[in-house]
Amino acid sequence: MKIIKTLLEGVFIIEPKVFRDSRGFFMETYNQNRYRESGIHRIFVQDNLSCSVKGTLRGLHFQVKHPQAKLVQVITGEIFDVAVDIRPDSPTFGKWAGVYLSDQNRRQLFIPEGFAHGFCVLSETAHFLYKCSDFYAPEDEGGIIWSDPEIGINWPVNNPIISDKDKEYLNLFDVIPHN
Numbered sequence: 001m002k003i004i005k006t007l008l009e010g011v012f013i014i015e016p017k018v019f020r021d022s023r024g025f026f027m028e029t030y031n032q033n034r035y036r037e038s039g040i041h042r043i044f045v046q047d048n049l050s051c052s053v054k055g056t057l058r059g060l061h062f063q064v065k066h067p068q069a070k071l072v073q074v075i076t077g078e079i080f081d082v083a084v085d086i087r088p089d090s091p092t093f094g095k096w097a098g099v100y101l102s103d104q105n106r107r108q109l110f111i112p113e114g115f116a117h118g119f120c121v122l123s124e125t126a127h128f129l130y131k132c133s134d135f136y137a138p139e140d141e142g143g144i145i146w147s148d149p150e151i152g153i154n155w156p157v158n159n160p161i162i163s164d165k166d167k168e169y170l171n172l173f174d175v176i177p178h179n
Helices: 032-037
Strands: 002-005 012-015 018-021 024-027 046-053 057-063 070-076 078-085 096-102 108-111 115-121 125-132 141-143
Touching: 057 078, 070 078, 070 096, 070 115, 078 108, 078 125, 096 108, 115 125
Parallel strands: none
Antiparallel strands: 002 012, 012 108, 018 024, 046 125, 057 115, 057 141, 070 108, 070 125, 078 096, 078 115
């Protein structure tokens, strides 16, 4: 397993070992001991799976009182995945890191608590699997508008398909005060 640091402290790209042969492939998608040895000390309590069509953009989501660390990966298809630092006292507050995740590169992204998360689908469909360190609490859910100009994410989609809820989110500086 290879761990690649991003510009955001605590956000890691993970390249699991993939064993391929004429039958296909095998990979370990999670092993608590290996992840702990790599500095990821979370206990995951919930797994989620979503399926989305090309052009769908989900996010940017977070929880306030029950923040979630996430370990995300694509089972089929390709996405562009983004983490945004929303920790008010962080030197990288408002900065983002993005990575392409696909069923071809088998990469994962670890996103610690204190980050908003979103992704857009680049393939015809994508199955997206993610582990969470806390349970989903709908009353605690927050979000930032995907197109916030202050954050300036370079989404690789034009005219994305967005849920009505995600369209209503505000800019980061309107949601989280920053010094």
